Amino acid sequence: MKVVTGVVGNDIHVVANRLIDLSLRARGYEVFNLGVNTYLEEFFDAVVETGADVLLISSLNGEAEGWGREVKPLLTQYKKLDDVVMMIGGNLVVGRGDPDEIQRKYKSYGFDLVCHQIDLNTGLDMLETHLEKRTQESNA
Amino acid sequence: MSKSVEKLLIDVGSTYMKVSTSGHVEQHFRDFNQDILDDLVNKCGDTLKRFEKDDVHICSSANGGLTTLIIGVTQSFSLKYATNIAFNSGINIIDTILYQNIEDYSVPSEPVDVVIIVGGIDSHSELFSDSLYCYLEQLTYSNIVFVGSEKDAPVIKSKIDEVVVLPNIIDNRLHIVEEHLKEYLTNLYQQDIEGKEDIKHLYDITNNQIFSTPYIVNKALPHIDARFAVVDPFILLDIGGATTDIHYSKDLVDENIVTENEYDRLVFKKLGVYKSRESLIFSAKDNEFVYELLMHLKVTENILEEHSKRATKILMQLAIFLVLCKTSHYRKAYINLKLLAINSIVFTGGITKVLNQEEVEDIVAFFYKKVLTSEHKPRSIIDNNYDIWTLGAKELEACQ
Numbered sequence: 001m002k003v004v005t006g007v008v009g010n011d012i013h014v015v016a017n018r019l020i021d022l023s024l025r026a027r028g029y030e031v032f033n034l035g036v037n038t039y040l041e042e043f044f045d046a047v048v049e050t051g052a053d054v055l056l057i058s059s060l061n062g063e064a065e066g067w068g069r070e071v072k073p074l075l076t077q078y079k080k081l082d083d084v085v086m087m088i089g090g091n092l093v094v095g096r097g098d099p100d101e102i103q104r105k106y107k108s109y110g111f112d113l114v115c116h117q118i119d120l121n122t123g124l125d126m127l128e129t130h131l132e133k134r135t136q137e138s139n140a
Numbered sequence: 141m142s143k144s145v146e147k148l149l150i151d152v153g154s155t156y157m158k159v160s161t162s163g164h165v166e167q168h169f170r171d172f173n174q175d176i177l178d179d180l181v182n183k184c185g186d187t188l189k190r191f192e193k194d195d196v197h198i199c200s201s202a203n204g205g206l207t208t209l210i211i212g213v214t215q216s217f218s219l220k221y222a223t224n225i226a227f228n229s230g231i232n233i234i235d236t237i238l239y240q241n242i243e244d245y246s247v248p249s250e251p252v253d254v255v256i257i258v259g260g261i262d263s264h265s266e267l268f269s270d271s272l273y274c275y276l277e278q279l280t281y282s283n284i285v286f287v288g289s290e291k292d293a294p295v296i297k298s299k300i301d302e303v304v305v306l307p308n309i310i311d312n313r314l315h316i317v318e319e320h321l322k323e324y325l326t327n328l329y330q331q332d333i334e335g336k337e338d339i340k341h342l343y344d345i346t347n348n349q350i351f352s353t354p355y356i357v358n359k360a361l362p363h364i365d366a367r368f369a370v371v372d373p374f375i376l377l378d379i380g381g382a383t384t385d386i387h388y389s390k391d392l393v394d395e396n397i398v399t400e401n402e403y404d405r406l407v408f409k410k411l412g413v414y415k416s417r418e419s420l421i422f423s424a425k426d427n428e429f430v431y432e433l434l435m436h437l438k439v440t441e442n443i444l445e446e447h448s449k450r451a452t453k454i455l456m457q458l459a460i461f462l463v464l465c466k467t468s469h470y471r472k473a474y475i476n477l478k479l480l481a482i483n484s485i486v487f488t489g490g491i492t493k494v495l496n497q498e499e500v501e502d503i504v505a506f507f508y509k510k511v512l513t514s515e516h517k518p519r520s521i522i523d524n525n526y527d528i529w530t531l532g533a534k535e536l537e538a539c540q
Contacts, residue, residue: 032264032314045214046314051264079240 001131002052004043006034008067008096009038013060016090020058023120029054040067040074052062052128054085068109075110085130089115091124148191149533151353151526152176152200152342156490159184160530167493167526177341188345196346197533200339201353201383206253206329209279211237213259213267213288221309221316222258222287228318229325242271251280254328256321257296257303260289261312267292273299283328309534326355351536353529354385355376357488360532361387364486367527371519374484375467375477376528379459379491382416384472386463392477417455424458429510433461436506456494460487460503470511479508481514488523497522 003024007017014036022031033049045054059067068088075081088111092102100115106114113130115123133135159166159253170176181188188196208231212218214455219236234252237245239259246500255276258395267289284297285304293305306320310315329352342350357378364370376387421444424430434454436443443454458467467477487500489526500520508514 034314039216042216045216047313048214049217049259049310050261076320 001054002032002034002050002057003029003054004034004046004050004052005056005058005061005101006033006038006043006046007036008038008040008043008057008059009063010037011059011061012036013058013061013090016058019120020056023124024056027124040070044074044078044081047081048078049123052084054087054131056087056089056127058090059088059092060090062091064088064090064092065094065105067104068092068111077132085113085127085134086111087113087115087123087127089113089118092116145195146191147537148187148196149530150180150196150342151356151529151533152180152197152198152339152529153353153380153490154201154294154383156493157183158526158529160526160533161187161190165270165526165530173411175341175345176338180342180345180477188440196536197348198346199351199353199356199529199533200333200342201380201385206231206325206332207234207250208232208254208256208325209235209237209248209252209281210256210258211239211242211272211275212257213239217310217314218258218260218288221318222256223310224316225318225321226256226325229322229329231325232361237275239268239272242275242334245275247275247278249473251282253281253332254283254285254325255279257284257286258288258309260292260308260312261314262290262308263312264289265291268296272359276300285321285324300527333388356532356536357385357528358387358532359535360528361389363531363535365529367531368486368521370486370521371483373478373482374486374518375482376486376488377460377463377491378489379456379463379487380489384459384463385489386467388467388475392479392481395474404526420455420459420462423462427462429465430458430461432510433503433506436502453494453499456491457499457503459491460500461507464504464507465511468511474475479512480514482518484519484521486521486528488526488528490521492524492526495522 005020005024007013017033017036021031024031032052034046043055043057046052065078088106092106092114093116102116103114113126115126145427146162151158155170157170166184171179174182208226210219210222210226210233212222215238219238219252223233223236231254234248283304284302285306285307286293286299288308290308297303304324306324307317309317309321311317330508333350334354339350357376357486361376373391375392378385424444431441434443437454437457443451464479468479469476473508485504497520500522503516504520510515
């Protein structure tokens with residue numbers, strides 16, 4: 001299974017990015033890591049070029065919310081991304097926030113999985129569960 | 141110790157021919173009623189007789205380059221990479237098509253020299269469907285090349301007659317692989333030059349390959365400080381009768397595409413003062429600053445209809461202004477150069493025979509003030525003896 005990942009916006013948290021890359025590979029995913037400072041268009045374009053199943057965006061410096069709002073309008077410009085699992089993780093707000101409210105907000109932006117301040121392995125477990133559930137649903 | 145043999149260097153432009161022997165350059169206006177070789181023999185026959193065919197080196201920009209249309213699946217990867225490679229091969233891009241919206245694009249009415257199709261890494265497939273083939277059926281082209289996913293190549297080959305399939309220009313890490321497409325396009329450009337009937341005849345006087353002039357000029361750039369006091373970073377503008385080429389150091393571009401060349405070049409095919417005069421005037425009239433520029437030069441737009449020495453000077457000045465506009469954030473054509481960071485602008489080509497230092501500097505200052513709202517003044521250097529071309533030709537000869 002193919003995953004495109006990277007850090008969105010003007011965010012240079014390269015260590016987190018590298019850890020995500022290594023963890024995904026350890027779980028058997030084929031990873032396309034766009035690195036830090038990545039624009040949303042580049043994420044979506046990378047999914048088109050690779051035929052990825054999952055787009056995992058990370059954000060550490062609090063920029064996610066600004067970029068998150070752009071996801072849905074941008075996605076409407078792409079014709080073949082409906083089946084891609086959209087996931088975002090890291091530190092998704094500046095300061096403190098209600099986790100339920102953050103989940104709700106990011107899902108309204110177009111993400112299927114939202115991992116705010118959740119450790120990496122738990123987040124990747126959530127991804128696997130989501131993918132398994134989706135496979136079962138499509139087979140049913 | 142080997143004896144150094146004198147060489148004859150010839151540059152056949154769309155408007156002028158330049159002939160260089162050791163330390164001396166002759167320039168002649170082309171007689172368009174004659175074949176290039178006949179014209180050359182008539183004007184420089186005595187010089188030609190002095191040289192063996194092995195010692196004559198010729199380059200030409202008289203064909204103005206090839207045109208290409210690029211069809212790719214994304215802006216950030218396939219179209220960006222193919223565009224970069226095409227420009228660096230001296231090819232003029234007439235349009236880029238984002239494949240998912242191909243049905244919304246109009247089909248160019250003029251024939252295209254080469255169509256490039258690109259998209260997907262090698263492990264991805266089924267990126268293209270019938271909408272591509274329908275579009276291509278309506279398009280007139282001479283060459284077509286596929287440089288996308290290797291999994292899609294067999295289908296593309298079965299559906300498109302005479303398509304050339306080359307290795308993917310996008311590797312499995314989404315990085316650019318430029319050498320195969322670049323070599324293909326450079327060879328097409330070369331064949332186009334050699335295929336021109338006029339140019340073919342020039343092989344009667346040389347045993348050496350005839351190269352494109354922008355290629356030769358590009359070869360000179362790493363060694364330019366051997367002839368000029370150029371302060372890095374710099375750009376070089378070669379403004380001639382049919383085209384304007386701009387050569388620039390990669391440091392001046394924000395794009396972080398990693399390639400082997402230190403200097404890139406762009407060819408603006410329809411920006412010249414003689415053969416492309418009409419399109420230059422069209423571009424000028426479409427630029428909101430041009431009327432202010434004409435006023436600054438103390439002329440009216442009627443000058444653009446004249447065929448006088450004064451009109452040629454004005455057109456040359458407009459060409460400088462327009463090419464700078466095309467590489468700035470204002471009216472960006474393909475690249476956005478860091479024009480505020482450059483320290484020198486080198487001018488070569490026919491322009492050096494028409495404008496003096498003061499006239500060139502005046503336009504550069506006008507551009508910086510009006511378009512970039514800056515007092516920045518890069519140094520203007522005028523190559524009025526075609527030293528850059530001879531330097532490039534000698535560099536190439538040394539490499540061979």
